[in-house]
Amino acid sequence: MSLAPPFTKETAHQKVKKAQDLWNTREPDKIAKAYTPDSTWRNREWFLTGTDEIVSFLTWKWNKEHNYKLRKELFAFSDNKIAVQFWYEYQDSHEEMKWKRCYGLEDWTFAEDGRMRKRQMSGNDVAISEEERWFKEGVDVNEVEISEKHW
Template identity: 70%
Template sequence: MSLAPPFTAETAQKKVKAAQDLWNTQNPENVAKAYTPNTIWRNRDCFLSGTAEITQFLVEKWQKEKNYNHPSFPSLRLRKELFAFSSHRIAVQFWYEYQDSHDGLKWKRCYGLEDWTYADEDGGKMRKRQMSGNDVEIGEEGRWFGEGVDVNAVEIGEEHW
């Protein structure tokens, strides 16, 4: 089954989970391969273009966000869920927890929304990504995605969607 546009409900859902799995590798070079060479991004307050800028951004992001996907904590992962889709666009909600290396390794949860636009050419790679996210400080007791937890099985209440 092709995950290139135009999307159906089934292929959009599979595309979201494939993106989730790819991001959870925390391999900037491989993640960047999912985007067109001339891709444009807005990630919070950063405006980026091209896979070289995306790769460098991801290197720096994952240097700051510790234990987000650490080998000792294989359950610490990003979770993405399909929010809406059309033939060439997908909107997702996401959540992940990490320790902030710029803030004394405090645990934080990032909540956010992404809007993805796909190209007709380039095998259906993502042409545009816009991300809005907020980080909320949490204590160890407030974590959802602790050791041994399957992030896809965690119940996330409507108040967090």
């Protein structure tokens, strides 16, 4: 089964989980291979073009965001586009290693070969306590019940 467009509900879901697993490796060079060489990104206030900028950005990101764990869920899809909702937790090295959770949405557009050619991300960080964490060590992020009371 191909994970390239056009997507079905099943292949779109698989593509989202494959991206989730890839990002949870926190390996920028490996992750960048999932994007076209001229891929464009908007990640919050940053605008990036090309895999070199993606690698640099992700390297910076994970130097700041320690103990990062991510969950992505399929929100909607069309032939070559997927919308995703996501949640991730991390310790912020720029703020005395305090725990944070990011809530957000992504809009992805894919090339014919299945690599992403455009990614737009909007996210909001909130401070959380150790007790409020969802994605603790040894927990499968896919099994965590996402609590609406924390939205």
